[in-house]
Amino acid sequence: MLQFNMSEFMERMSQTKKSMYEKGIDVLLITDPANMNYLSGYDGWSFYVDQMLVVIADENQPIWIGRKMDAKAAQLTTWLYQENIIPYPEDHVQSNQKHPMDFVAKILTQIGQSNRRIGTEMSSYYFSALAYEKLRVNLPNAIFSDASLLVNYVRIIKSDQEIDYMKKAAKIAELGMDMAVSSIQEGVRECDVAANIYHSLISGTTEYGGDYPSIVPLLPAGENTSTPHLTWTDRKYTNNELVIIELAGCHKRYHSPMSRTVSLGKPTEEATEAASVLVEGINSVIEFVRPGVTCEEVEKVWNDIISKYGIVKESRIGYSIGMSYPPDWGERTLSIRKGDLTILQPNMTFHLMPALWFDNYGIEISESIRVTGNGCEALADYKRELIIKDQLHIAL
Amino acid sequence: MLQFNMSEFMERMSQTKKSMYEKGIDVLLITDPANMNYLSGYDGWSFYVDQMLVVIADENQPIWIGRKMDAKAAQLTTWLYQENIIPYPEDHVQSNQKHPMDFVAKILTQIGQSNRRIGTEMSSYYFSALAYEKLRVNLPNAIFSDASLLVNYVRIIKSDQEIDYMKKAAKIAELGMDMAVSSIQEGVRECDVAANIYHSLISGTTEYGGDYPSIVPLLPAGENTSTPHLTWTDRKYTNNELVIIELAGCHKRYHSPMSRTVSLGKPTEEATEAASVLVEGINSVIEFVRPGVTCEEVEKVWNDIISKYGIVKESRIGYSIGMSYPPDWGERTLSIRKGDLTILQPNMTFHLMPALWFDNYGIEISESIRVTGNGCEALADYKRELIIKDQLHIAL
Structure with missing residues (x-):
């Protein structure tokens, strides 16, 4: 075994x-x-x-x-x-x-x-x-x-075999996210969406199975999106609310986390803008990350972007990932934050998780990242945007 | 909330x-x-x-x-x-x-x-x-x-509201077990069975949803049934093997665990006998449990039964349950074992878990128990036997 x-x-x-x-x-x-x-x-x-x-x-x-x-x-x-x-x-x-x-x-x-x-x-x-x-x-x-x-x-630098397991986990994360996005709609219970996500994450692909993630799928909706760690209930989704999905695919205990945010109905202007800042920030960070730069320098790229828009974020925007057991899928070594002078090297892996939480709502869009020989890559391939499910729009 | x-x-x-x-x-x-x-x-x-x-x-x-x-x-x-x-x-x-x-x-x-x-x-x-x-x-x-x-x-004595949540959790456990029993068959992957179980446990019933259990569904098969804490893989079940299912329904963080063992194909004579001893032991314990008896006395009832058959079991046969978070659904107060002098009282709840593990196989049949005013009750209602899925038998 x-x-x-x-x-x-x-x-x-x-x-x-x-x-x-x-x-x-x-x-x-x-x-x-x-x-x-x-x-x-x-x-x-x-x-x-x-x-x-x-x-x-x-x-x-x-x-x-x-x-x-x-x-x-x-x-x-x-x-x-x-x-x-x-x-x-x-x-x-x-x-x-x-x-x-x-x-x-x-x-x-x-x-x-x-x-x-x-x-x-x-x-x-x-x-x-x-x-x-x-x-x-x-x-x-x-x-x-x-x-x-x-x-x-x-453990901070992964072997090729470990990266292979994490890429398999990323594929499973994509399936879980697909299931989440298709399941979330007005009148559906949060627990039924969570059940569908779990099914995808554990069943995995036809070639390989999924393992249990170290954190349950996190599914805050409505006002609960303003805080990250609430789990599902059996209430039904209403129209015109945001739903955050944070999940990880897991294979042989290796994790690839991913987050996205779904808007049921047309999002508010401020949510649309926050998502746009988030995507700009993530893309700039991914553009910047390469061997030789420090975690602190990576955070500065992010911080320069959000500062332009007058946004302040106190919490770190990433942490190392790999093999783990509950209650945390982080490896607790590097953090992408001010003061962390860890120098990135090829095959370091981290969850780039620059969420924005405000008083009454929040937006999460995140990626699992591998540092490559001369840059970095996202382990999963999933549209990086606020996902809008507008029934009126669909009907048209 | x-x-x-x-x-x-x-x-x-x-x-x-x-x-x-x-x-x-x-x-x-x-x-x-x-x-x-x-x-x-x-x-x-x-x-x-x-x-x-x-x-x-x-x-x-x-x-x-x-x-x-x-x-x-x-x-x-x-x-x-x-x-x-x-x-x-x-x-x-x-x-x-x-x-x-x-x-x-x-x-x-x-x-x-x-x-x-x-x-x-x-x-x-x-x-x-x-x-x-x-x-x-x-x-x-x-x-x-x-x-x-x-x-x-x-927390050791539950309120009526807590018992209500645990009974709801027990109903969810029944659904999860039904799904497990119907899904396990030759050629099916362990991870797909685990995925189905998770779906049932999280979705819950149409009246109320399920919460995440503090331990993942444990699904050892074949030789792995000889040890209790191995999780699923993506191998396929073969005919003529035992599969243990240990799971818990969970509602508002309250748990009702349950275990059963499935035999794919005709079970060996020794597995049949072990299951029969187990059921006799559980039934005798349930017959005996009432307010005023000690945990140690409960264990003795069990031990007297298995001793008749020359079986020795070192580990405890039960532990208190109720509200919990990962990594354990036990409450860590009373244990049904020698030396535990806790006196049972109405609305104490425990997982009666008298499994038998041998060198190459094991059998688990367990129940969540509530002490009542004058006896006890199993929170779930599920056939208490070695569950045989014999395709030949079904075909006849």
Whole structure:
């Protein structure tokens, strides 16, 4: 079930160890499920319980430690030898008596790693404050440091195989967006549109299937378009409202997000103008992006455009993407914003997401972008405009 | 957009404050999105960035602190006054320079709460080890304690309105299971079955829509049925294999999970026997469950049955359910297992999930259960058996 050649896994291990060496880390405890998958292949919806991959500087293979009932999934999905898959007993699951990190500390002690320099992912969703405390108490001779994003930064430049998966995901995103645009109309319930979108995203194409995206399709309508993270309800769409669709195609856990905005009926003049500024901004950014420029410089191109129109936007306009698990499809490395001095390189990928939210409405049009050898490309091919569904207009 | 009467929110606040008082907590920092929703109504897919609800023992309203672009969602979905919705600036999002907890600490200091007894949800998915460290450093005069599950335990007994939502979710689960059973057949891709299931779960019924379940539909087939948390692929089903379906209907964030197992072709004798033991076990448990018995006693009923057949099962056979967000639909309070002395009371709800996993296959049949005044009821109504799809048999 491995999704990459062993040589690619070896290269990832080698880059990770190089970074560990530079940061003075002997033992890296990886709890971000995307990082676990990236290095070992491990894939399963088991991240709601404690689990980790242990990378030891002077050992060839990482060690998977997780819940007993998931050990078989580790055997089925990873390249690890059986002896490097270590299950903890079921009575440690969501118990207030026994914590999985007590078990982890015992294993680390047994294999002689308890007094080394240990890196943990302090900002991982799946490494709780309690887990960290338990480790600290059980490993008093270890020297802890924050290794958040260490593996994420190894992931920042994609391999050709990864780009292939992301392009497949982009194709799925196009299908999902087509379904959204055709389903949204007056009198239809939001939940039925969401159901149709999901069907497209999961079914995928006839050649390859879709995987679950790390964020649900976001579908705010009407006044709710003024804020980005509301999910669908079972109300019916009315005429003369905006509907934002933000979704991602996903293939083998790799994501290509995309957003568009649909106007049911003739859009207001201000919405039309906002969409036009947005498209001008996106096109200018895509024109500008190339290896060697910084994220901050990219943001400035955008900001110069909107400033012309008197618009101010505080939030970032993009973030790195690739492999991920819920709750976020971002990779949390580069952000396209002021102060981010990351220099773009070929095969970096990001979601260019320069939405505009106002008091009572918002517009989103976004693209997943790959930096190429001398510029960049949008992974999906979808009309970049405010999509107007005007029944009167159609009738004529 | 409130999903409950204000009196219900007030009662929840009052129970929470009572528990805070008992535990010696003046200020409770709530980061579990289900707990945030339970007390304030807040609902949005924004939990991938730091956010919280602050409950202060001597203040009537909690305070929502979150990302600036989500403040409008807080205004739209909660009962809080505008002045109790406090946004942090966008440059704090996934930044290695500014952390949202620096902002939170500043607010707590400004409003005179920096030297009080502060409870945090140390085992919440959305309160990172780093977030905790930042708070500790910024609030040196506060006394911190672990308030994990404090609100979860307030949630353990459901109101009538909550039960109504869960019954609606159970109806949606039935539809999803029907769709799964009818879609699974030889030559069909797993992803297409998953797509159909999703469509049913999100579309819901004609009277009310479905919400996104906190776990994706789990669909292991063949050897993969021996482990519970593998997700679908795009391979095609073959004849003579088992397929497990574990899904949940969800309505207004309330879940009713259900599992069944389908046999494509005639099942093996051992699978038939395992399913028969499972059904006998579930039925005996449902017969036994009533107010006043402990979780441990419930588990013993199950264990006595499987022991008769020489089967040993280490993992728990159930856990509390209700409102939740990804990555888990469990509420993490009661577990049906040895050592859990929680006494069942009317309107407690749990997923009775006594699956059997063997070396090369597994069987799951599970029910969402509500404890009633004098017994219990399954929330859904679905045939409780190994479902056999034998084409030869059908042809006859």
